Every structure is written in structure tokens, then in C-alpha cells.
Amino acid sequence: MSTIASALREGVAALSPSDPGAARFETELLLCEAAGMTRSGLFAWPERRLEPPQAARFREMLRRRAEGEPVAYILGRREFWSLDIAVGPDTLIPRPETELLVECALQALPADRALRCADLGTGSGAVAAALASERARWTLVAVDRSPRALGIAAANARRLGLDNVLVVRGHWLDAFAEMAFDAIVANPPYVAAGDPHLAHGDLRFEPISALVAGDDGLAAIREIAAAAPSRLRPGGWLALEHGRDQGEAVRALLRDAGLDAAASHRDLSGHERVTYARRG
Numbered sequence: 001m002s003t004i005a006s007a008l009r010e011g012v013a014a015l016s017p018s019d020p021g022a023a024r025f026e027t028e029l030l031l032c033e034a035a036g037m038t039r040s041g042l043f044a045w046p047e048r049r050l051e052p053p054q055a056a057r058f059r060e061m062l063r064r065r066a067e068g069e070p071v072a073y074i075l076g077r078r079e080f081w082s083l084d085i086a087v088g089p090d091t092l093i094p095r096p097e098t099e100l101l102v103e104c105a106l107q108a109l110p111a112d113r114a115l116r117c118a119d120l121g122t123g124s125g126a127v128a129a130a131l132a133s134e135r136a137r138w139t140l141v142a143v144d145r146s147p148r149a150l151g152i153a154a155a156n157a158r159r160l161g162l163d164n165v166l167v168v169r170g171h172w173l174d175a176f177a178e179m180a181f182d183a184i185v186a187n188p189p190y191v192a193a194g195d196p197h198l199a200h201g202d203l204r205f206e207p208i209s210a211l212v213a214g215d216d217g218l219a220a221i222r223e224i225a226a227a228a229p230s231r232l233r234p235g236g237w238l239a240l241e242h243g244r245d246q247g248e249a250v251r252a253l254l255r256d257a258g259l260d261a262a263a264s265h266r267d268l269s270g271h272e273r274v275t276y277a278r279r280g
Contacts, residue, residue, distance in 0.1 A: 005046035034058035070202040081130035090148040094126040102130045120186035125153025132162040173227040187241040188220035189213035225257040232279040239276035247272030
């Protein structure tokens with residue numbers, strides 16, 4: 001029967017002996033899940049023996065990870081904005097750089113007013129949940145055309161006690177001809193069809209419809225930008241996450257749509273990652 005210590009060694013050897021630090025971290029996450037322990041527990045009791053069902057579950061999870069499946073899908077969750085967000089194969093995995101989108105919305109809009117904000121292509125609902133958790137007076141309308149993704153988003157909002165999140169099935173802004181928003185945020189698809197990165201890493205497992213947007217990667221952003229001015233209240237903001245080399249093109253699209261003050265924020269790596277503009 002495996003001990004905690006031997007299971008950790010097995011995981012590092014199976015995942016990436018050339019990068020033992022990353023392999024160790026991922027192994028710890030999988031082992032915590034399989035054994036029902038915390039990471040501090042792993043360190044405190046390395047001699048503890050795993051029960052046969054725990055060992056079997058760990059080895060199955062290890063096999064899936066060794067075949068490239070993202071840890072977030074294996075665990076069924078990913079932390080985002082300090083929230084435990086459930087994810088699945090029908091949703092993108094929330095990434096740290098998307099927290100910049102949340103930060104931009106929080107900075108641009110007043111905290112003490114009852115506002116309505118749309119999160120387009122919400123997926124797991126991570127962005128909507130983050131904003132709702134910070135602004136109890138805001139109503140977050142989480143939009144996605146995938147019923148399965150919306151089910152996950154709704155479940156996340158319920159589990160986190162966020163009763164100011166409303167999930168709506170629809171394609172971008174098509175469902176809101178009669179509704180005006182104080183802000184619209186989106187992390188839409190922005191990868192170009194045929195991008196070689198799609199064949200590597202976690203992207204191989206994520207829903208292609210949430211990643212790819214036409215030959216230049218801008219099809220979804222182009223559609224959202226064109227529709228946003230008629231769905232924003234005067235003074236309302238549109239903020240979009242995009243690829244590291246798309247900032248200039250996105251600013252031009254927002255200006256062409258009639259929005260003002262188009263500007264971009266850089267991520268921690270120094271790349272333009274979120275572009276925003278205001279309806280005059």
C-alpha cells in the first residue's frame with residue numbers, strides 16, 4: 001500500500017522529472033483530492049498510508065494528467081479571484097490574467113451605485129462571480145450560448161451565495177435589444193484559426209468555440225464592439241480581454257464603433273491584455 005511520500009515520488013516521476021517543482025505541485029493537488037487531505041497534511045504525515053480506493057483514485061488522476069488533461073478539469077475546479085470556481089470541459093479554465101478584466105471593471109465603475117453589468121461568454125461564470133462578490137449592489141447578467149456552461153455558471157453563483165448573478169442564454173448581446181447596461185465585460189474567443197498553440201498544453205482540451213474567432217482571432221471582438229454602443233447607457237463602459245498582440249487592433253475597433261477614450265491595460269508580463277472604452 002502506498003504512503004504519502006511514495007505517492008509524491010511516483011507523481012513527480014510520472015509527470016515531469018525534468019521540472020520536478022511543477023510536477024511536485026501538481027502531484028500534491030491531485031493527492032490532496034484523492035486522499036481528502038490538505039497540503040499541510042501531506043507535509044505533516046508523509047508516512048501515512050493511503051487506503052486502496054484512495055491510491056486507485058490517485059493513480060487514475062495521475063494517468064489523466066500524464067496524458068495532458070488539465071489539472072483543473074481533473075479536480076473540477078480552479079481558484080479565481082480567491083473564489084473556488086467549478087469548471088468542466090464545456091468551459092474555459094479561468095486564468096490569472098483574466099483577473100485584470102475584473103480589476104478594470106471595478107476601477108471604472110462606482111462601488112456605491114446599483115448598476116447592471118453584462119459578462120458575455122461567461123463560461124464558468126468566473127468573471128461575473130468575481131464582480132458580484134465585490135459589488136453586492138450590482139446585478140451581473142452572465143451570458144452564454146452553451147446550456148452546459150450556463151449550468152455550471154449558475155451552480156457556481158448558487159454555491160458562492162451570489163444572488164446578484166442572473167444567467168441568460170444568448171449569443172453575445174443579441175438577447176438584449178431592450179436592455180441597457182452600465183458596463184459590458186467579456187473574455188471572448190480571440191485565437192486565430194490554425195494557431196499552432198491550439199495543439200499544445202491545456203488548449204487541446206478546452207472548448208474550441210471559446211478559443212477560436214475567425215482567421216484573425218478578432219471576429220468575436222468585432223461583433224461585440226459593433227453591438228455594444230446601442231446596449232450601453234451613456235457613460236457606460238465596454239472592457240474586453242484579448243491576445244497579447246491585439247491591443248492596437250481592438251482599440252481601433254472600439255473607436256470605429258463610436259466609443260470614446262479607448263485604452264489598454266497591460267498584464268503582469270507587460271503585454272496589452274484588456275482594452276476598454278466608454279460610450280459618450
